[in-house]
Amino acid sequence: MTDLVKIFVAAFLINNIILMRFIALCSYIGMTSDVGQSVGMGLAVTFVTVMASAVTWPIYYWVLKPNGLEFLEILVFIVVIAALVQLVEFYLKKSVPALYHAMGIYLPLITTNCAILAVTFDQITYGYNFVQSIVFAVAVSLGYLLAMLLLAGVRQRLKNSPIPSFMLDTPVLFLTTSIIAVAFMGFAGLIK
Amino acid sequence: MKRLFGIFVNGLVVENPLFVIMIGLCSSMAVTTTVANGIGMGIALTFVLVMSEVIISAFRKLIPDSIRMPVFLIVIAAFTTIMDLEMKAYFPALSKSMGVYIPLVVVNCIVMGRVEAYSSKQPVLDSLFDGLGMGLGYTWVLLALSIVRELLGNGTLLGFQIMPSSFEPMIFFILPPGGFLVFSLWMAASNSLRRRILTSRKDDAAQQSCCTLPADGTAEKA
Numbered sequence: 227m228t229d230l231v232k233i234f235v236a237a238f239l240i241n242n243i244i245l246m247r248f249i250a251l252c253s254y255i256g257m258t259s260d261v262g263q264s265v266g267m268g269l270a271v272t273f274v275t276v277m278a279s280a281v282t283w284p285i286y287y288w289v290l291k292p293n294g295l296e297f298l299e300i301l302v303f304i305v306v307i308a309a310l311v312q313l314v315e316f317y318l319k320k321s322v323p324a325l326y327h328a329m330g331i332y333l334p335l336i337t338t339n340c341a342i343l344a345v346t347f348d349q350i351t352y353g354y355n356f357v358q359s360i361v362f363a364v365a366v367s368l369g370y371l372l373a374m375l376l377l378a379g380v381r382q383r384l385k386n387s388p389i390p391s392f393m394l395d396t397p398v399l400f401l402t403t404s405i406i407a408v409a410f411m412g413f414a415g416l417i418k
Numbered sequence: 419m420k421r422l423f424g425i426f427v428n429g430l431v432v433e434n435p436l437f438v439i440m441i442g443l444c445s446s447m448a449v450t451t452t453v454a455n456g457i458g459m460g461i462a463l464t465f466v467l468v469m470s471e472v473i474i475s476a477f478r479k480l481i482p483d484s485i486r487m488p489v490f491l492i493v494i495a496a497f498t499t500i501m502d503l504e505m506k507a508y509f510p511a512l513s514k515s516m517g518v519y520i521p522l523v524v525v526n527c528i529v530m531g532r533v534e535a536y537s538s539k540q541p542v543l544d545s546l547f548d549g550l551g552m553g554l555g556y557t558w559v560l561l562a563l564s565i566v567r568e569l570l571g572n573g574t575l576l577g578f579q580i581m582p583s584s585f586e587p588m589i590f591f592i593l594p595p596g597g598f599l600v601f602s603l604w605m606a607a608s609n610s611l612r613r614r615i616l617t618s619r620k621d622d623a624a625q626q627s628c629c630t631l632p633a634d635g636t637a638e639k640a
């Protein structure tokens with residue numbers, strides 16, 4: 227149990243996927259112009275990440291590894307995730323239309339979201355078992371949601387602030403991110 | 419010839435993938451803690467980009483429109499795997515220090531964006547130059563980032579001691595927040611320079627082609 231808590235805290239705060247590892251920055255900058263949108267994207271990513279790791283873990287350990295096909299990892303994972311997103315989209319459209327309308331626009335966008343693929347690779351690299359993988363996936367994507375929410379909140383304030391024309395638009399967002407990341411460095415000693 | 423050179427420069431400066439279109443940001447900050455990593459990543463991405471663009475451009479009339487995305491993904495993933503294995507075989511230390519960011523080239527938005535927006539419609543030679551321009555445009559930004567970060571954060575360049583021994587390395591620049599800061603400042607500098615050049619030129623046509631970039635939205639995919 228304690229190792230699961232450790233994995234969770236490490237992935238959620240200490241090695242936050244956006245602020246400490248720079249993964250999924252495109253959507254971080256692109257989708258945080260309002261709070262609702264960033265939460266929607268964060269939840270959609272959480273959903274797909276957990277689904278994807280539940281599928282790729284068995285594929286790697288039961289299909290690829292026994293047959294000595296580890297080198298196909300990249301190819302297989304990306305195709306599986308793309309197919310999975312499509313399936314989820316069809317399923318939601320048919321059976322849960324309300325959820326589809328809330329999440330639908332984000333689903334095609336996250337097929338090529340780096341966070342999902344990075345999580346599935348990391349689980350293999352770190353040698354996690356199935357339960358650990360799922361906990362890791364949940365923690366990483368909640369960390370993603372947290373970072374999105376933080377920047378979206380700051381952006382609301384930035385809209386009404388006098389910003390030097392030199393830093394206007396995106397540079398100021400990265401500067402803000404840098405300061406948020408400094409704050410997150412403080413979590414580093416949380417786990418020995 | 420002049421046209422091809424124009425395509426090349428387009429990716430290098432005018433539509434620089436990192437500073438102007440702002441795609442493929444993930445790896446640019448993660449690997450630039452040392453100059454060697456920056457160069458390695460730049461070359462790796464350029465290889466995948468050029469090869470994927472050329473192959474897809476050569477087969478562009480054979481790929482059915484409805485399933486083009488999966489086809490692109492598989493081509494890109496194949497070249498990423500090749501590059502990953504090459505790196506592991508010939509540069510094991512470099513490959514290890516870049517870790518997960520090498521397989522992540524497969525979802526790098528630069529590759530997918532250029533393949534979808536450019537080489538799926540243009541002839542092979544144009545695509546080749548577009549890939550080279552974009553790849554080198556990405557590489558020089560990586561170099562700029564990593565030079566600042568390695569020099570200030572470690573006092574070295576490519577592993578050689580540059581700063582005098584009295585210089586206390588500022589670890590901040592090696593850590594993630596430093597990456598965001600250096601990127602932000604470089605981007606501000608590059609953008610204001612671009613803006614100044616554009617306004618001084620007062621050429622409407624040029625201004626339009628530069629500032630209405632991803633109108634089709636393809637380049638902005640997550």
